[in-house]
Amino acid sequence: MNNYPSGKIRNVVLLGHSGSGKTTLAETMLYESGMMRKRGSVENRNTVSDFRDIEKEKEKSVFGSLMHLDWRGTKVNLFDTPGTPDFWGQISDSLHVADSAMVLLNSEAGVEVGTEAYWKAAEEKNMPTMLVVNKLDSEYSNFQKTVDMAKERFGRGVAVVQYPYSEGEDFHAIIDVLKMTMYEFPEDGGKPDKLPIPDSQRAQAELLHNELVEAVAENDETLLDLYFENGELDEYQMRDGLKLSMDNRDIFPLFCTCAQRNMGSGRVMGFICNVTPDPLQRELSLADGGTHRISPEKPPSMFVFRTSSEAHVGDLTFFKATGGEIVHGSEMINQRTGDSIRIGSLYMDQGEKRMEVNSVSAGDIAVAVKLKDVNSGDTLAEKGTELEFAPVEYPDTTIRVALKVTNEGEEDKLANALHQIEKEDPSVKVEQSQELQQTILHGLGEEHLGVIHHQLKERFKLDVEFVTPKIPYRETITKKVDAHYKHKKQSGGAGQYAEVYLSIEPWYEGMPERSDLNVRGVQEIDLEWGGKLVFQNCIVGGVIDNRFLPAILKGVMEKMANGPMSGCRARDIRVSVYDGSMHSVDSNEAAFKTAGLMAFKEGFLNASPQLLEPTYEIEVTLPADYMGDVLSDLSSRRGQIQGMDSEGSIQKIKAQVPLQELDHYTTRLKSMTQGSATYTRAFHSYTQVPHDVQKRVMEETLETADA
Structure with missing residues (x-):
């Protein structure tokens, strides 16, 4: 294979909502460029990019695929990406190394929720982007509506380069307002005839041509002067202007294709090679913030x-x-x-x-x-080169399950398999939770987890069950109490003796010091599971030696790690040691650790203990038609609506929802919105659980203890 110079390379990522036709367009481009003798199809399960068994089974892209073609001496690397948010991780790495993006719009549906998400991802990368309206032969095709939606969502930079002469079953020709030519295709697609624009379309074509020329000229002072001087820009001036405008994301050229019938891909490839940037024109981010x-x-x-x-x-x-x-x-x-x-x-x-x-x-x-x-x-x-690139940024996970191996003794095999999956797909997170005593798998959606389950079964030969993960509750207290415990043990020889008096109270940021106690020392401990323990030495008169205070703290910490109420970790508490007693012979660290633990436990249970649950901040993006259903469902999940926003026909809901209520939320959301909605989530805080939830968790704790 030829080794292409850098200036003759293009790296293009295909983006679009599921069903927009990315894989079919990629297949058509490979065929038209001569890289393959026969086109495959998604329906026949023989495309170049969707070659994995699960992709053939689902008849859609699940993994990102890399292909390449030669178009008149220029090498084009194509990244075909999944159109489902569940597989966003496969999109993130492609976006990171591509130099331009091609966003496909389904002319039946216009700008869909997924399309907007992918557009924003390209925007964050400051990536030159072109648009392709596909499926113009559909009986439900509506090109003008699609263009209007694109301009509404992506801004006035959307510039029509092509529009269909007719659409639906009669689609057979594309009018190009940059070259001012009509491309008429044979019935089975392929190379078109170049024809003059029909008189019936002349006025529309000239209007769009002038709009395109003006859009290019206004982004370049030199071209603007030429435009005012000549009233027109020639093809090469337009090409240079489009290059600059695309690089600056001032213009997003819009083209037409019918990938299924092999119509329009050649013009798209020509534009990619002539206008989109080569790798030398783009900068990569470095780990130190440079470029x-x-x-x-x-x-x-x-x-x-x-x-x-x-x-x-x-x-x-x-x-x-x-x-x-x-x-x-x-x-x-x-x-x-x-x-x-x-x-x-x-x-x-x-x-x-x-x-x-x-x-x-x-x-x-x-x-x-x-x-x-x-x-x-x-x-x-190369050795001696100081260079490190910024890593790929992957989206936060939105769903979790616990894993349970069916066959005993395969835990190590499962761990190795999960390590390999996580290595290949960094959007997957594997958590070995000592707190919950579970292996928890975090993913981007039900489909994402389904693909992982398929890999575990088919690739790694593991029989694994996905079960509902436990909730990492926290415990705290809501009132101040004093507690006392005397530990006294005598069983022949040296005994154990320790007596401890504690004041236990809820802690919050900025709380005042205790004026009723002689605070001699304060330790603020940031707990590894979140929240704080503030431990105060208020001993006077030497009733407890300072050397025993670390043992008391150790006892308190041990019980906080295994909360007195439900066994969940405790947080946000201030403990003051203010009195006690010791024995000159029988007191030791072990005795004071026990006394501290037991005093803390007793005081905690008398301090109106409260169970806390993790609450997440979520953002749901959805079409306006489904707002009512989604809001009602969030309310049933104890969600607190924080705000709503609209961007054209796309709506956004921000809410705070308990983690327990988010299990399988992605499935429910897809069901309510016919797969058109997406959501993201991020941990927000721990909040008090309702009384009935606390009662249920306590009952489950007792049942587990009895078992």
Whole structure:
């Protein structure tokens, strides 16, 4: 395969809501470029990108796929991404290394919730973006409505470059207002005839052409002067103007395709090669906050954005060459570990197939095999090069389940499998919770967890059950009490003696000091499970030696880690040791630890204990039609609405909801909104649980203890 110079490389990520046709368009582009002799289809389960068994079964993309094509001497690397938010992690890494984005709009549905989310992700990356309206042959196609929605949602920078001569079953031609040409396609698609624009469309085409020229000119003073002088810009001036406007995200050119019937992809590929930026024009973020511009003149370096493993190949490392030339056999340093890495075989990916190459140019995307201890996010660079790229940012998880192996003795096998899955998909989080005594899997949705379950079963041969995870409740108190405990034990020989008086009260930020006690020392302890313990030494007269105070604190901490009320961890409490007694022979640290623990336990239970539950702040994005149902459902989940906002036909709801009520919320949300809504969540705080919930948890605790 040819080794392309950096200026002849384009890295493009395909984005769009599920069903917009990304995989079909990618397949058509590969076919039209001559990279394959026959087009596959999603329905026939033989596309280049959706090659995994589960993708064939679901008939949609589940993993991100890398492909490439040659269009008239320019190499285009295509990232086909899933259209479902459950697999957002597969989108994050593609966005991180792409240089431009192509957002597909389904002309039947316009701008969908998923589309908006992907658009914002590209916007955050400041990525040049073009739009493609697909499925124009559908009987429900509405091109103008789709354009209007795009302008409403994405701004006045949306610029129509093409529009359909007709749509629906009669769709067969596209009018291009940049080239002022009509492309008429044969019945089975393919190469179109270039025809003059019909008289019936001339006025509309000229109107859109002038709007496009003015949009380009107003973003460049030189072009604006030429436009005022000549009243027009030629094709090359327009090309240069579009390049600049796209780089600055001032213009988002909009094209037309019918990917299913192979109409329009050639013009899109031509625009990608002529206008969208090459890798040398884009900057990458560094871990220290700086930026790095790719150049073939710089020392060799590479950024690893994805890893995977195949049974007969081993570890696969997907990378972007970020400097110099990556050559088979060269030595590089992993900036994370400091280890020397020898670059083995190099490949260009084409779905599940690969073509071996000897070197990779700066800016190109490739795959290396069998690189030891190399993870997603690693930077490999020539020895002596100080360079480390910012890692890929993955979304917060939205769902969790606990794992239970069916066959005893397979716990280690499960741990190894989860480690591999987490390595390949960093949007997955595996938590070994000592507190809950469960292995908890965090993901981005029910489908995401379903794919992981499929991998555990089919790939790792594990029979694993997904069960409801426990809730990490917390305990606290609501009033001040005094507590006393005398520990006295005599069983022959040296005995144990300790007496402790404690004052126990709720702690809150900024609370005043105790004026009724002689506070001689204060320890503020940030608890590893959240909240604080404030421990005060208020001993006078030496009734307890200072050397025993750490033992009292240790006893209090031990009981806080296993709360007196339900066994859940306690937080936000101030404990003051103000009196006690000791024995010259029988007092020791063990005795005072026991006395401190028992006094704290007794006082805690008398201080009106309160159970707390984790509450999350969520943001639901949904079409306006479903607002009532979603609000009603949130109310039934003890949700507290914090605000609502609207952006065109897209609505946003912010609410605070207990974690317990969010189990399987993604499934319910999809059911209520026909899959059109998404939501994000982040931990907010611990809040008091209702009386009935506290009563139930207490009863369950007693049942567990009795068992």
